[in-house]
Amino acid sequence: MKINILRLVQLLMMWFVSFSAHSENTVYEARIQTLLEDLRCPVCQNESLASSHAPLAHDLRKTIQTQIEQGKNDQQILDFLIARYGDFIYYHPPFKSTTFLLWMGPFVLLITGGVGLFFYLKRKGKM
Amino acid sequence: MKIRLLWPLGLFLILVVFLVIGLQRNPREIPSPLLNKSAPAFQLSRLSETNHFFTPKEMLGKVWLLNVWASWCSTCRAEHAVWFQLSKYKIPIVGLNYKDEKEQALFWLQELGDPYFVSVWDGDGMVGMEYGVYGVPETFVIDQSGIIRYKHIGPLTQAVLNNTILPFIKKLKS
Numbered sequence: 001m002k003i004n005i006l007r008l009v010q011l012l013m014m015w016f017v018s019f020s021a022h023s024e025n026t027v028y029e030a031r032i033q034t035l036l037e038d039l040r041c042p043v044c045q046n047e048s049l050a051s052s053h054a055p056l057a058h059d060l061r062k063t064i065q066t067q068i069e070q071g072k073n074d075q076q077i078l079d080f081l082i083a084r085y086g087d088f089i090y091y092h093p094p095f096k097s098t099t100f101l102l103w104m105g106p107f108v109l110l111i112t113g114g115v116g117l118f119f120y121l122k123r124k125g126k127m
Numbered sequence: 128m129k130i131r132l133l134w135p136l137g138l139f140l141i142l143v144v145f146l147v148i149g150l151q152r153n154p155r156e157i158p159s160p161l162l163n164k165s166a167p168a169f170q171l172s173r174l175s176e177t178n179h180f181f182t183p184k185e186m187l188g189k190v191w192l193l194n195v196w197a198s199w200c201s202t203c204r205a206e207h208a209v210w211f212q213l214s215k216y217k218i219p220i221v222g223l224n225y226k227d228e229k230e231q232a233l234f235w236l237q238e239l240g241d242p243y244f245v246s247v248w249d250g251d252g253m254v255g256m257e258y259g260v261y262g263v264p265e266t267f268v269i270d271q272s273g274i275i276r277y278k279h280i281g282p283l284t285q286a287v288l289n290n291t292i293l294p295f296i297k298k299l300k301s
Contacts, residue, residue: 042157042261055226056261059252084259086160 028068035064035074038091039081048091159259159278166193166269167257174224174232174246181221181247183273190299191219191244192292193267194283195255197227198235200263206282210242213288218296219244225263226252268292270299 036050043054049061067077078090087093095103166183173179196203210220222243224232229248236246249255258267268277277295279287
């Protein structure tokens with residue numbers, strides 16, 4: 001009986017160890033995946049680094065993996081890539097003077113359209 | 128009333144202007160963030176003599192070109208002849224052989240001639256990554272203090288050489 005309990009504890013411990021190792025691995029994989037989905041391949045510009053088959057995308061994936069293994073955080077990895085390939089590589093461009101139109105354009109159009117519509121309806125109502 | 132009818136035409140013309148500008152831009156040319164920054168340091172072995180190393184520090188005090196090429200790159204073949212034009216201007220060109228087989232690279236230089244001041248071998252493309260290389264051929268103009276001043280993406284043509292690269296080098300030298 002005693003031996004059986006010991007055995008059971010041992011089995012449970014093994015199960016937990018394997019479970020935790022597995023979940024750690026999935027978190028790690030998921031982190032790489034989310035990071036890669038957010039990055040554009042400079043060669044095949046309509047593909048993300050996650051899906052591109054270009055040799056450069058392969059190299060960049062390998063470099064990102066190595067950097068994660070070295071314990072770098074996502075921001076450090078992004079900075080590394082942006083310093084070499086520019087904002088172009090990141091699907092979330094920063095807000096600065098050159099991207100002003102990109103970020104503000106839709107709102108400018110919306111406001112212009114809204115104002116136009118307002119005056120149009122006002123005049124129509126009068127008539 | 129008549130002026131109001133011209134509105135759609137006006138909007139259409141604005142659209143045309145934007146489209147014409149858009150068509151003339153090359154989406155493959157991504158502006159390099161390395162412009163006006165120090166050329167990344169590296170140490171690579173030479174293509175022909177494996178135990179001789181090269182580092183960009185050796186070029187300090189000179190205006191020089193870094194040309195990224197590979198024997199598998201067909202447009203590199205197209206631009207190769209243009210490099211010989213440069214030799215008469217005494218501008219050193221450093222060839223960075225990118226992700227290539229050494230034997231094939233050496234065979235290429237034997238076949239087409241060697242315009243390079245020195246050729247280095249970047250077999251795994253890691254130095255290329257430091258320079259943000261994403262499509263060969265690429266050419267960097269580096270000034271006397273080791274700062275990248277210009278980057279040309281794609282094959283160098285005679286026109287690009289005469290109209291852009293050479294005047295740029297002249298400006299840097301003066």
